[in-house]
Amino acid sequence: MATTTDTVHPDALDVLGDTVDAMADGRAPQQVLLLTGAPGAGKSTALDQLGRMLGERGVRVYRVVADEIGRRRPFGLMTSLLGLEEHYPPLAETPDVVMEAVEKRCAEGPVALCADDVHHADADSLALLGRLTGAVRDLPLSLVLARRALPVRETLEALAARPDVRTIEVAGLGPDGLEQLVLARLGAPPGSGLRALLAVTDGNPFHAGVLLDDLERQGRLEVADGVVVVRGGDHDVPTSVQASVRAHLALLEPGARDLLRLLAVWGRPSGVEQLAAVGGTSALGLVGAVESAVSAGIAVWTADDELAFRHDLFRDVVLADLAPPLRKLLHEACAAQLRATGGIATQILQHDTDAAEPIPPAEALRIAGSDLAHAPAQAADVLAAAAARCGAGPEADAIALARAGALAAAGQIAEAERVARERLGAHGDPAARYDLTRVALHAMVSSAHVDAALATIDDHLAGDPPQAQRTTLGHLRRWVEVLAGRGPVDRAVPPGRPGTRTGAALVPAAMDLFLAARCESALELAVEARDAREAGNSPAWADGATAPIWPAWFALYARGPEAARTLSLEARRRAQERGHGWLGPLHLFVAGEIDRVAGRWDDALAELDTGLESAALTGSGWLSRGTAGVLQMRIRRGELDGLEAAQERWRLRGLPEQFGLPVTALTTILLAEAHGRHESVTDLARESWTTALGGGRLLWALIAGPDVARVALDADDRALLRQVATDTAAVPAEEAVALAPAVDLVAAMADADPARAAAAATTYENRGHVAGALGAWEEAAVAAATSGDGEQARTCARRCTDLAASLGAAGTVRRLTARLRAQDVRLGVSGSRRRPASGWESLTPTERQIAELVGQGLTSPQIGAQLFVSPRTVQTHISHSLRKLGLRSRVELATTVARHRT
Structure with a gap:
C-alpha cells in the first residue's frame, strides 16, 4: 500500500466523510490520519471537526494538545491523552501501561485518539504513537494527529512515510470558506475590496480572523448593499499575521502584556496562582491583567481552568518580541519556581537551557542515566541540549557517549552513529575516542554497514592503540567478518580458562563452531559468552552485545526444538527486564526458526513478521534469515502471489546474507522450483552450495542439503546431486542431533533408497524436527515410486500429506503429487483431517x-x-x-x- 497525501481545506472536510465512516466502524484500511500545515492554516479546526464527525458516529474521542514545555515530560502526551497517572522518573513498564490503557478503552467500543501540535510532543510519546499505528490493525482504534511541518521531528517524518498512514496537507480556507467566515462573523458576505484584502492571507483562517479583528477595531468595516465593505484605503492594513498580532497586542495595558510574556515563557497552560508565584506577585494582583488578555481574545480559559494562548501564533510573536535579557530573567524565574515546588528535572533543565545558563554536564548525565533510564529518547533530547552548551572537553566526550548510547537504546541507530562520528571529528581524550568509536561501530554493525565498520576498525588499529583495545577490536573485527560471511570459518577456541574469557572473544568463536556444524560445542561457548557478558555488566554496545541471542539457536540444532524453546523464552524474558529492545528482532528470528523446525508454522510466521516489523524501527540490517524464513514457508504453503516481487525488493536492498548462509539464494531456488523452472536455477544452486561449503560452513549441508538435492534430482543434474551427497556425507553431524538425519536423507535421494529415506524421516520426527520429516517422507515416497513400489510410495506419501495438513504446506503436497505422477503413481483422496483455512x-x-x-x-x-x-x-x-x-x-x-x- 503506497503512502497517500491529500490536500484538504479545513472548511471542506466532508470529502473525508467516507474515510471517517470507515474509521468509525472499523472498515478503514488506513486508520491513522496525519494533518500537516502552516501555523494558523486550520489544523486544529480540522482536527476538532474530524473528532466531532467521529463522535457523531459513536466513537469515543480523546483529545490532547501538546505544548513546548510538555516535550520535557517523559510520556507526557500519552499519559495526558489517556488520563493516566504520570510518574517521574518514568517507570520501565510505562509503555506497556499505555498500551493496556488503549486496549481497555477499545474493549468498550471504537476509540479515536486525537493529538494536536504533536511536533511539540515528547520523544517517547512519539515512539508510542508509532507502536499504536501498528496496533490499529486489530483494535477499533483511530489516530488523528496534527502537526506543523517545522520544527522537523524525525519520528513524525518516519510516521508520515509509513504506508498505513494517510497524510493530509491542510491548505487553509478556500474562497467559499473565507466567505463563510465573514458571513458568520459579520452577517453578510465580503465585498470585492474585503475579498482582495483577505486574499493576502492565502486562506489562513487565523490570519484572516486577526485581519478582521484589526479592521473592526479601527471601525473600518460596515455592511452596505448586502455586503461587507472596507472604508478607507488599504495602505494601513497589516500585510502579515505577525504585524496584525503586534497591532492587537499594542492595545493591551502593560500589565496584560507582562502577563502574556510570562505565560509565553512558561511554555504551557497555567493556573493564575502559578503565574503569580513565578512573577513574585499575588493572584489577586493579576485579575485585571487576566481579564484584559481574555477579553482581547488573546488568552482563553482551558477546560482545566488554566490560562492559555488562544493560538500558538500569539505566543510566537510575544516570544519573538521579548528582549533576550528579559527572556533570560523570566526563564530563570520559571526554573526557580519549579525547583521550589518539586518540578521535574527535565523541565527545570529546559528553562535553564532557554535562559542561556550552562547546563552542568554532570546533572545532564545524572538525569539521563537515572531519571530517564526508561525513557531513552527523552534522555537523548536532554543530552543533546547539554551537548549544545558544554563546549569541548572531557565533559563533551561523556555527553556524546551517553547520548549515542541512549539513541541506540531508543532504536535510532543511524542517529546514534551520526552523534558518535560527529564527536569523533573533534580532538578528544583517546579513551573517550575509543568508547565513541565502539558506539559508532555498534551502530554500523547493527545496520549491516560492513565495509564502513571494517574500515573504522582498521583505522583505529593503525593508530597503535593500547593492547586491551587492540584485542577487543580484533575480536570485533572477526565478529563483523563472521556476520557478513567473509573469509573461511575459524574453528579455534579462544585461549584461557572458562570463566576468564570475554563475551567479545567468545561470540565469534562460538558462531564459527556453529557454522562448522559443531553445534554442541558452539552452545557451550555461547552460554559462557552470555554469562561473561552479564557478569561484566557491560554497556549495551560492548563485549559481545548479541551474546544473549545465540544459545537458543545453537540448542535448536544441537538438542532439538524443545530445549531451544526453553532457552529462547528465558532469553526474551531477560531482554524485557533489561530493556534491551534493540535485540528484539534477533530474538524473534530465532524464535521463528524454532517454531518452523517444530512444525508450528503459523507461530513461526507471526514471530518472523513481528521481527521484521521491529527491525524496520530499530534499523537492523541483518534481515536475511527472517526474510527468507517467511518467504520459504509461504512457498511451501503454495502461497506464491507476490513472492517474486518480494524477493526482488530484497535483492534491491543489497543487504548481506547473514553468516554467509545463502538463505535468500535458496529462496530464489525454491520459488523457481515452485513455478516449474527446475533447470534454470541449478547453476545458482551449485554456486551457492560451493561457496558456503568452500568457506567451511558445513552446517549449510545439513540445513539445505535435502532441498538442493531435490532440485538437482528433478532437474536430472546428476553431477550436482553427487556433489551434494558427497559433501553432506563428509559433515561430522554428531554435534547437530536435530539436523543429522539430513546425511542419510541426501544419501537415500542419490541412491533412490526409500527405506533409508523413511528411516531418516522417522529420526527427524523422533528428534522434533517436523519440517525435516515433511521433506523426508516426500523423498521416501518419490524413491519408492522410482523403484517401482507404488504401494510403498502411497504409504510414505500419506505420512507426508498428513504432516503437510498440520503445517498448511499445500505447496509441498502439490509438488509431491506432480513428482509421483511423473512416476505413474496416483495418490488417492487423503483421509487426513486438514485444518481449515477459516473458522x-x-x-x-x-x-x-x-x-x-x-x-x-x-x-x-x-x-x-x-x-x-x-x-x-x-x-x-x-x-x-x-x-x-x-x-x-x-x-x-x-x-x-x-x-x-x-
Missing part, C-alpha cells in the same frame, strides 16, 4: 491460547508477559485470528471465545 478450527494452538486470554480481558502486554513474547507478537497473532474468523476487533474476538466456551 474457529483454523486457529493454531497459540492463536487459540491468545484468543482465550483476550476473552479473559487481558491486554497484549499482559498476554506477552504471561507467554514471554513481545506485545507486538501478540498483536500479530490476534491479527491472524481476526482474519481467519472474519472479525474486526478484539471485542468481537472475545465474544467469539465466550460462545465457544458454552
